[in-house]
Amino acid sequence: MGKLQESQPILKDLYAHHTEDISEPPQGLWQILRRIGPGMILAASIVGSGELIATTTLGAEVGYAALWVILLSCALKPAIQAEFGRYSVATGQTGLAGLNRFPGPRWRVNWILWGWVLMILMTRFQIGAMYGGVAQALHIAWPAVPINVWVLILLALTLVLLLGGGYERIERVATLKVALFTLVTFLSALLMMHHPEDFSWSQLAQGLRFQLPEGGLASAVAVFGITGVGASELFMYPYWCVEKGYARFAGPPDGSPGWVRRALGWIRVMHVDIVASMVIYTLATLGFYLLGAGILHNRGLVPSADDMIPVLSTMYTETLGPWAVWIFYPGAIVTLYGTIFAATAAESRIAADLCCLLGLYPRGDYATRVRYRKRFVWALTTIGAGLFLIFRSPVTMVKVGGVAQALMLPVLAAAALYLRYRCLPRLVWPKPWITAAMWIAATLTMTLMGYYAVLTLRALWS
Numbered sequence: 001m002g003k004l005q006e007s008q009p010i011l012k013d014l015y016a017h018h019t020e021d022i023s024e025p026p027q028g029l030w031q032i033l034r035r036i037g038p039g040m041i042l043a044a045s046i047v048g049s050g051e052l053i054a055t056t057t058l059g060a061e062v063g064y065a066a067l068w069v070i071l072l073s074c075a076l077k078p079a080i081q082a083e084f085g086r087y088s089v090a091t092g093q094t095g096l097a098g099l100n101r102f103p104g105p106r107w108r109v110n111w112i113l114w115g116w117v118l119m120i121l122m123t124r125f126q127i128g129a130m131y132g133g134v135a136q137a138l139h140i141a142w143p144a145v146p147i148n149v150w151v152l153i154l155l156a157l158t159l160v161l162l163l164g165g166g167y168e169r170i171e172r173v174a175t176l177k178v179a180l181f182t183l184v185t186f187l188s189a190l191l192m193m194h195h196p197e198d199f200s201w202s203q204l205a206q207g208l209r210f211q212l213p214e215g216g217l218a219s220a221v222a223v224f225g226i227t228g229v230g231a232s233e234l235f236m237y238p239y240w241c242v243e244k245g246y247a248r249f250a251g252p253p254d255g256s257p258g259w260v261r262r263a264l265g266w267i268r269v270m271h272v273d274i275v276a277s278m279v280i281y282t283l284a285t286l287g288f289y290l291l292g293a294g295i296l297h298n299r300g301l302v303p304s305a306d307d308m309i310p311v312l313s314t315m316y317t318e319t320l321g322p323w324a325v326w327i328f329y330p331g332a333i334v335t336l337y338g339t340i341f342a343a344t345a346a347e348s349r350i351a352a353d354l355c356c357l358l359g360l361y362p363r364g365d366y367a368t369r370v371r372y373r374k375r376f377v378w379a380l381t382t383i384g385a386g387l388f389l390i391f392r393s394p395v396t397m398v399k400v401g402g403v404a405q406a407l408m409l410p411v412l413a414a415a416a417l418y419l420r421y422r423c424l425p426r427l428v429w430p431k432p433w434i435t436a437a438m439w440i441a442a443t444l445t446m447t448l449m450g451y452y453a454v455l456t457l458r459a460l461w462s
Contacts (some may be wrong), residue, residue, distance in 0.1 A: 013366035014243050017092060021248040025265025032272050037171045038085075038240030039277025042233050044342040046281045047182060051288045052335050053129060053303065053398045055227055056312060059292025060302045067207025070289050072444070074228035074282040077409075078274050079441035081229045081237050082434070083416040083424075085246075085270045088238035090263050090428045092247040094353050095238030101423055102415050109357050112411060116235055117354070119404045120347055120380075123232055126401030127343060127384030129394035130336040131155070136309040136394075137329045137336075148389060154337065155385045162345055162377045171244075182280060184331055185287040188319040195319070198294035207293070224406055224448065227285050228278075231408035236346035239353070246270055253425060260427045267428065291315035308394050340384070348376040410449040413442035 012018070026032045058066055087098045100110045107114070135150035145153075193199045229237075241247065250263040295315045296302065303311045309332060316324040352372035355361065361368040391397060416438060420430070430438075 013364065014245075014248075015092075015094065015366065015369070016364060017248055017252045021245060022251040022262070023249045025249070025262060025269055027265075029272075032269050033276070035269050036273035036276055038237060038244050038246075038270075039273040040280075041171055041240050041342050041346070042229065042237055043277040043281045043284075044338045045233055045236065045346065046228065046230070046277075047284045047335060047339070051227060051281070051285050052312065052332060053133065053308065053395060054402055055285055055288040056292035056296065056315065057303050057395055057398075059289045059294075060296035060311075062293075063297040064203045064207035064290075064293045065211065067204065067289065067293070068210055069224055070227060070285055071208075071282075073224045074278065074285055076441040076444055077229040077234065078278050079434070079437040080413055080416045080445070081234055082271060082274055083420055083430075083438055084234060084238050084412075085241045085274070086267050086428065086430065087419045087424055088241050089246045089250060089267050089270060090425055091253055091423075092242075094242060095235055096350060096353050096357055098238070098419055098423060099415055100357055102418055108359070109354070112415060113354060113357065115408060115411060116350070119231060119408050120351070122404035123343075123401040124380070124383045124387055125391070125397040127340055127380070128387035128391070129397035129401075130340050131385050132388040132392065132394040132397075133309060133336045134333050134340075135388075137332045140309060141329055151385050151388060154340070155381055158340060158344060158381045159377065161341060162348070162381075163374055182284040182287070184316075184327055185291070186283050188316050188324075189287040189290045191319040192291060192294050195294075198298055198318075199290070203293075224402075224409075228281065230402075231405040231412055232343065232347070234409075234412050235350055236343075239346060239349045241270060243349075255425070255427060263428050291319070295319070303395050304393075340381075344377060344380050344384075347380055348373045351376040351380070406449055410446040413445040417442055 026035055055070065058069075084095055084098070087093070088095060091098070096109075096113055096116070099112045099116075102110055102112055105111045131151050131154055132147070134154055135147045138150045139145065139147045246266045246269065250266050251259050253259060253263070292315065295318050296311065299314070301311050301314060309329070312332065313325050313328045316328040320327070352369050355372050356363055356369060361372070387397065388394070420435065420438065429435075
């Protein structure tokens with residue numbers, strides 16, 4: 001019996017501090033770049049349905065008119081993201097544990113956490129859309145296999161990958177996925193800029209005017225909610241920072257000079273991680289939007305339920321040539337499936353943490369946390385695949401999830417400010433210019449989403 005117990009693998013609690021994990025932060029830029037990773041997983045979640053489906057659809061619908069929405073979305077939210085990451089690194093607490101300190105109604109946990117539950121149910125539509133997009137691409141390549149069967153195969157593959165791997169596997173898969181398709185998309189956008197019938201600098205300038213496109217408000221708001229760091233990714237990021245080890249590397253937050261030095265150093269690494277991922281997903285997002293506005297809009301093509309993948313492939317065949325369809329299909333498969341993989345990995349961790357905060361198991365019981373996480377992998381993947389089999393409209397499903405994320409954004413912006421001033425140890429407060437950037441991001445986010453909420457209420461009452 002003793003030998004059997006000794007053979008069992010020992011799970012190391014990634015959510016607790018261990019003396020052997022304490023380490024000094026890297027100093028040089030190259031050494032820092034070697035320690036980034038959470039942002040790459042986040043970019044894998046971002047460069048998916050939001051970019052490939054929603055962003056290109058918005059470009060197809062309204063042309064260049066909403067370019068400013070894309071740029072604003074990518075530029076604003078990293079300041080809010082950095083505050084959530086800073087809180088987790090400085091305190092060792094998870095993202096939900098921090099948000100659970102926000103004032104307001106409670107039923108065992110804070111109202112924001114129940115808002116996350118509602119949002120995550122709505123974003124299952126996005127995951128379902130990605131199952132559908134990958135299945136469509138695979139069906140075009142292998143028509144003998146029906147789309148529904150491909151969805152079930154993808155469901156099984158996701159379960160195998162996520163139930164058997166930890167942070168390192170997720171980071172490797174995410175980084176590879178982001179690099180491959182981003183390069184191809186950006187190259188296609190650059191080539192399109194040499195086609196006068198599809199692109200002009202005057203059209204681009206018009207897209208930078210702060211005007212809402214006619215008939216495209218719902219899509220614009222959905223894209224603002226999805227592109228860049230959406231509400232889902234703001235919830236996710238602190239968990240990847242914890243699992244990467246930034247908080248453990250800093251050590252227990254005892255306020256000592258050594259801890260302050262290490263905490264600020266690892267927060268600096270986190271900032272580089274955020275900036276690197278922002279550059280990547282911004283380039284990818286711009287590439288997708290410009291292709292949708294230049295290629296699809298000028299040809300009157302808008303992706304719909306049954307022809308989404310063939311229509312999107314036009315962006316590549318019109319710029320690179322007919323042969324590019326064989327680059328697009330594998331790229332679309334990798335991009336959309338990578339988002340299923342990365343998003344489900346993060347959301348299962350958040351859901352397991354919610355169960356801990358609800359008192360279903362003690363915080364230090366890491367083995368039980370892992371068991372809950374695996375149960376939620378089953379639930380989240382199955383629900384997403386099932387929703388596509390029921391609704392079968394990827395574009396609409398992405399917009400539903402995008403609006404849900406957009407409505408949660410102002411709440412998270414306010415929560416980030418609360419954590420900054422009421423919960424973050426003063427010894428690791430951000431520099432004034434970082435605080436100013438967070439105030440600008442939070443204010444604009446709350447203003448834009450408040451404007452959208454008013455329009456939505458008026459539409460309901462009229």
